[in-house]
Amino acid sequence: MAGPERRSRRDFLRTAVALSAGAVLLPPGMGSAKGPVDSAALRAQRLAWAGVRLLLGQDTLFLDPLVDPTVWGAALKDPLVSVDASSGSRFVLVTHRHPDHFDRVAVRQALGDTGTLVCPPDMAAAAAASGFRVRSAPLYEPLLLNDFTATAVPAADGYGDPQVSWVVSGGGRRIIHCGDTLWHGAWWHIGRQFGPFDAAFLPINGARFGWRKPVSDVHSVLTPEQAVAAAVVLGARLLVPIHYGVAASEDYREVPDAEALLLGTARSRKVNVELARPGEWLTWQART
Numbered sequence: 001m002a003g004p005e006r007r008s009r010r011d012f013l014r015t016a017v018a019l020s021a022g023a024v025l026l027p028p029g030m031g032s033a034k035g036p037v038d039s040a041a042l043r044a045q046r047l048a049w050a051g052v053r054l055l056l057g058q059d060t061l062f063l064d065p066l067v068d069p070t071v072w073g074a075a076l077k078d079p080l081v082s083v084d085a086s087s088g089s090r091f092v093l094v095t096h097r098h099p100d101h102f103d104r105v106a107v108r109q110a111l112g113d114t115g116t117l118v119c120p121p122d123m124a125a126a127a128a129a130s131g132f133r134v135r136s137a138p139l140y141e142p143l144l145l146n147d148f149t150a151t152a153v154p155a156a157d158g159y160g161d162p163q164v165s166w167v168v169s170g171g172g173r174r175i176i177h178c179g180d181t182l183w184h185g186a187w188w189h190i191g192r193q194f195g196p197f198d199a200a201f202l203p204i205n206g207a208r209f210g211w212r213k214p215v216s217d218v219h220s221v222l223t224p225e226q227a228v229a230a231a232v233v234l235g236a237r238l239l240v241p242i243h244y245g246v247a248a249s250e251d252y253r254e255v256p257d258a259e260a261l262l263l264g265t266a267r268s269r270k271v272n273v274e275l276a277r278p279g280e281w282l283t284w285q286a287r288t
Contacts, residue, residue, distance in 0.1 A: 042171030044199065044284075046276035048078040049100060050243040052177055052201055056170045058088030059146050063166055063177045063201075064095055065106040071099050075247045078278045083110040090115030091145045093137075095155065095179030096163035097123045104130055118143060120152060122162040139164065140193075147171070153190045155181035158209060158220025165190070173198040173284075176234060180207075180243050182219065183226045187233040196235035198284065199274075202227040203243030204258050210251035223255055224262035231271050238284065239266060239273045 043055040047065055049072070054061040065083045083106055092110050094102045094117065107117055117132040124136040137143055137152040148170040155178060157163040165178040167190070174194065180203045206223035209215070221243065222230065231239040244258045255261065259275065266273045272286035 040171065042173040042175075044175065044240075044276075044282040045081075046201075046240065046242065046278055046280055046282070047081045047083065048278045049076060049245075050095075050177075050179060050201075050203065051081070051083075051106075051278075052242070053081075053083070054148070054168060054170070054175070056147050059090070059148065060085040060088060060110075061091045061093065061145065061148050061150070061168065062106075062110045063093045063168075064101040064103075064179060065092065065110050066100060066103045067109060068099075068103045068105040071103060072246060075249065075252075077245045077247065081279045085110065085112070085115075089146050091148065091150075092117050093150055093166050093168070093177075094119045094123070094127075095165065095177070095181075096120070096157060096161060097126065098161070098180075101179055102127075107132060116145070118145070118150060120162055120164050137164070151194070153194070154184065154186035155179060156184035158182055158207070159212065167194045167197075175199045175201065176236070177201040177242075178203060178222070178230070180221045182221055183230070187230050191234040196237060198236075199238040199240050199282065200231050200234055200236035201240045201242050202230055204241040204255075204262050205244035205246070206255035206258065208253045210253075219255075224258050225265050227262060228265045228269050228271050231266075232269060237272060238282075238286065239271055240276055240282065241273070 045053040049066045051065040052063040067080050090111050092107050116135055117127050118135045118137050119127050121136045124134050128134045139152050142149050142151045151167045152164040153167055155163040155165040167176050174197050176197050203222050204224045204227045205221055206219040207221040209220050274287050276282055
């Protein structure tokens with residue numbers, strides 16, 4: 001066999017072995033929204049509020065993307081991150097129907113003309129009526145989305161509305177995205193069935209709502225301490241906080257200094273945290 005042919009075959013075999021074992025993700029740098037450099041690995045970018053973008057090869061999967069500035073107005077401090085995808089298949093997974101998680105403007109931009117919205121059965125009809133191509137996802141039924149596998153798992157909504165969390169795997173990694181859930185009893189079951197996770201995207205702002213009367217004055221979203229506890233139970237190698245950073249108002253109050261409280265609690269319980277700002281790609285390594 002000629003030299004160049006031998007090298008080509010050797011490179012092919014090395015690549016095949018790497019893919020079968022799950023490719024290693026290289027740190028892409030901090031604070032940058034640059035595209036991925038390794039198409040065989042799962043890449044994760046934090047978007048505004050609770051949004052996350054996952055890239056695998058040419059395909060893009062979004063979770064709870066938000067781009068509509070009217071949803072939070074000036075109260076949201078996060079910069080809104082573009083959700084355009086230039087090539088490949090596109091998928092959007094939505095945890096529940098509230099407008100800061102099911103932003104129809106963001107979904108349309110993310111899906112383009114050919115993408116698919118994946119959502120819980122309770123919102124499938126309304127999503128289809130909005131003109132989206134929809135796949136319904138009953139709890140615990142895995143869906144193959146090209147090289148992604150997505151499974152809806154239980155969550156608990158602060159208003160009692162239906163909500164799910166999403167387990168997504170691909171490229172040798174597995175993540176869980178938890179919308180704006182509060183604490184519930186299914187964490188152990190999810191952790192045993194799907195864990196450990198390479199990253200858990202967990203809300204941390206412990207919001208107290210004043211919109212519904214009479215006011216309960218209890219936390220209706222995970223607090224920082226509860227997010228750390230969830231990461232422990234889930235077996236998460238990395239906790240990535242989401243869903244925080246809204247200016248306080250009479251009807252919406254976050255836990256003060258949620259980020260600092262999260263970091264302090266995480267240190268005491270030996271949980272790794274990566275603070276990914278909107279637009280940043282995960283390094284999959286603790287930065288705290």
